[in-house]
Amino acid sequence: MIDFEDTRTAFSIKSDRDLRRAYVLFKLISYPILVKIGNPVIQLCSALRIPIGWIVKPTAFKHFVGGATLEACQPAVEKLKTVNVYSILDYSVEGKETDKAIEAALKETLRAVKHAGNNPDIPFAVFKPTAFGNSRALEILSGASVPDKDVIREGEKFRSRIDLLCKTAFDNDTSIMIDAEDTFYQRFIDSVVMDMMRKYNYKKAIVFNTYQMYRHDRIGVLEADIASARKGHFYLGAKFVRGAYMERERERARKLRYMDPIQPDRESTDRDYNLALKISMDNIDVVSIFNGTHNEYSSMYLTELMNERKIKPSDNRIWFSQLFGMSEHISFNVAAAGFNVAKYVPYGPVRYVLPYLMRRVEENSSVKGQTGRELSLIKKEMIRRKKHEPSMPK
Ligand SMILES: Cc1cc2nc3c(=O)[nH]c(=O)nc-3n(C[C@H](O)[C@H](O)[C@H](O)COP(=O)(O)OP(=O)(O)OC[C@H]3O[C@@H](n4cnc5c(N)ncnc54)[C@H](O)[C@@H]3O)c2cc1C
Numbered sequence: 001m002i003d004f005e006d007t008r009t010a011f012s013i014k015s016d017r018d019l020r021r022a023y024v025l026f027k028l029i030s031y032p033i034l035v036k037i038g039n040p041v042i043q044l045c046s047a048l049r050i051p052i053g054w055i056v057k058p059t060a061f062k063h064f065v066g067g068a069t070l071e072a073c074q075p076a077v078e079k080l081k082t083v084n085v086y087s088i089l090d091y092s093v094e095g096k097e098t099d100k101a102i103e104a105a106l107k108e109t110l111r112a113v114k115h116a117g118n119n120p121d122i123p124f125a126v127f128k129p130t131a132f133g134n135s136r137a138l139e140i141l142s143g144a145s146v147p148d149k150d151v152i153r154e155g156e157k158f159r160s161r162i163d164l165l166c167k168t169a170f171d172n173d174t175s176i177m178i179d180a181e182d183t184f185y186q187r188f189i190d191s192v193v194m195d196m197m198r199k200y201n202y203k204k205a206i207v208f209n210t211y212q213m214y215r216h217d218r219i220g221v222l223e224a225d226i227a228s229a230r231k232g233h234f235y236l237g238a239k240f241v242r243g244a245y246m247e248r249e250r251e252r253a254r255k256l257r258y259m260d261p262i263q264p265d266r267e268s269t270d271r272d273y274n275l276a277l278k279i280s281m282d283n284i285d286v287v288s289i290f291n292g293t294h295n296e297y298s299s300m301y302l303t304e305l306m307n308e309r310k311i312k313p314s315d316n317r318i319w320f321s322q323l324f325g326m327s328e329h330i331s332f333n334v335a336a337a338g339f340n341v342a343k344y345v346p347y348g349p350v351r352y353v354l355p356y357l358m359r360r361v362e363e364n365s366s367v368k369g370q371t372g373r374e375l376s377l378i379k380k381e382m383i384r385r386k387k388h389e390p391s392m393p394k
Contacts, residue, residue, distance in 0.1 A: 002303060002333050004296050007381035009336050010329040013079050016385065022325075023378045025063050029361050030371045039358050053350045060357050064325040065092075066345035070115050073347050076324070081121045084335045085343055088124045088177070088321070089115065092346035092356040097135065105131045106161055110168055117172025123319070123342055124208075124290075125169055126177040129189045132165075133158035142187035159192050166196040166207050177239050177290065180210035183249060183261040194225065201234040205288035205317070208237030213273040214246055216263045222276055229286045236283075239290035240276050242269055244359070274301055281305045288317040292344075294327040294370060299334060306339075313338035323360070326370070329377050 004010075011019060029035055045052045066073035070089060077087040091108050113125040130138065137154035140147050147155070162178075169176035178193050180186060193209040200206045209225075211218050222238065229236040246262055253260040263269045277298065280287040291302050299320055306318060322331045324345040335341040346356055363370065 002300060002337050004300075004329045004333055005377075005380075006333050006336075007329065007377055007384060009083075010332045010377060011381045012332065013083055014328075016382075019378055019382055019385075021059075022063060023375065023382065025059055026371050026374045026378065029060075030375065035361055039361065042354065042358070056350055056354070056357065060361060061350055061353070064323070064346065064357060064360050065353055066324060066347045068347065068349050070112060070347060073345055076345060077119070077121050080343060080345075083332055085331055085341050086121055086123050087345045088126050088342050089122060090126050090344050090346045091348055093131075093348045093352040102132055102161075106164070109165060113165060113168045113174065113176060114172055117169070117174040122174075123340075124175045124177050125165075126179060126344070127165060128179045128181060129158075129162065129193075130181055130185060132161040135185065138185040138188055142185055142189075144184065155188065159195075162192050162196060163199075166200050170200040170206050175206050175208060175237065177208040177237070178210060180212050180241070180243075182245055182252075183212075183215060184252075190221075194228065197229070197236060198232055198234050201229075201237060203235075205235040205237035208239045208288070208290055210239045210241060210292075211276060212241055212243035213276055214243035214262050214269045216261070216268065216272075219272050219275060219279070222279060226279070226283050226287060236287045237290070238276075238280055238287055239292055240273060240280075241292040242273055242295070244363075270295075270297075273298055277302050278305060281309060281311075284309070284311070284317060290319045290321060292321045294322055294330065296330060299330050303334070303337070303339060314340060316340065326360075326374070329373075 014022070042052055042056070066076045066087070066089065073087070073089055077089075080087055089112055091105070091112055093105065093108075109125070109127045109131070116122040116125040134154045137147075137151045138158065140151050141155045166176055178189070180189075190209060193207065196207045197205075197209070211222055225236055225238075243262075249262050250260055253262075263272065273293070273295075274297070277289065277291065280289045281302075289302070291299065293299060302318070302320065303313070306313065306315070311318070319340045319342055320331070320334050321342050321344060322328075324343045331341050331343060346353060348356075
């Protein structure tokens with residue numbers, strides 16, 4: 001049984017100063033009104049090219065982002081590794097669609113894949129698939145309407161970019177994860193990623209797809225994918241998340257009058273998430289599992305499934321993951337118990353990672369849930385240090 005209340009372990013690499021900074025940051029973003037006003041102001045400043053680095057860099061950027069470049073993330077990577085936590089460097093520049101921007105993102109992501117291959121502390125590379133394709137074409141190819149010649153050509157360009165990324169991971173003997181985004185692009189992306197698994201996962205799971213368990217159809221898809229892996233003699237790389245775009249998915253389904261792709265309630269998402277872990281463990285001879293969650297129950301549950309089946313905590317087919325700067329009480333306590341843990345460490349220039357930062361701030365903007373938990377654990381550790389380690393270097 002892992003003790004998530006062990007704040008000494010959870011914050012062992014944080015100085016008193018780091019803790020105070022984290023406390024002030026989470027306290028500020030726990031006021032929804034501040035976030036409501038702050039986010040549009042920051043967006044406007046960014047659009048008008050008014051410098052905002054001076055305010056974002058020492059605060060949210062420092063807490064949630066590894067650095068502006070791959071190389072700048074190295075101190076964070078090394079620090080995490082001192083407590084046996086690995087890193088996954090995620091180039092978090094979002095929302096650019098021109099051919100020039102796609103080529104630039106491809107070049108940088110290829111560099112990140114090779115960097116992972118050369119660094120034993122970085123076991124995976126990762127990317128968002130929509131960074132490499134025309135979004136309208138991805139939507140049409142996912143069934144929105146009948147594709148014409150241009151759309152088919154865009155689809156082939158997308159496929160060849162994804163293939164290049166997966167092949168580079170294969171050649172550099174590192175794994176690569178493909179994030180999931182909005183459901184209306186996903187059908188085409190899923191089919192391309194499954195083809196990549198057929199091509200590169202014949203010795204072990206190199207390519208991982210993402211299953212968003214807030215979708216009500218994902219258990220069936222997971223079971224069908226496992227059957228395909230068995231039949232096609234390849235390994236299924238399965239990253240599980242609950243899903244990050246619930247409100248906009250629901251809103252779009254309501255507006256365009258199609259069936260809401262999201263589960264009817266929170267309990268159904270939790271049930272399917274944990275069921276997906278169990279199904280994968282039952283098929284561990286062909287499935288590699290990546291448990292991407294800040295949920296304590298789902299993290300503990302996977303450790304229990306492993307214990308029941310006498311699978312070693314360090315088994316390379318099973319990973320636990322949280323985002324950089326969040327849920328340290330899960331990451332560091334799970335790693336201290338000997339399980340494989342990797343943090344998603346986003347990187348990119350301040351101006352370009354703003355959408356990522358704003359999502360983090362927004363999802364933490366409530367004392368209920370995640371932020372309340374972060375604040376209470378940080379406070380607990382500050383009090384513990386005052387009581388038990390008053391003479392530690394600050
Ligand atoms: C390492 C990592 C990688 C990630 N990669 C991706 C990715 O590729 N794609 C992606 O979409 N997200 C991704 N996420 C984000 C993830 O999907 C969640 O938004 C986030 O982690 C919160 O879910 P949780 O399991 O951590 O925590 P919890 O706080 O336990 O769960 C919150 C989640 O439950 C679900 N939920 C809440 N209320 C309801 C409701 N009423 N009905 C149905 N469902 C509900 C939502 O998905 C919500 O985000 C990633 C997260 C991590 C840690």
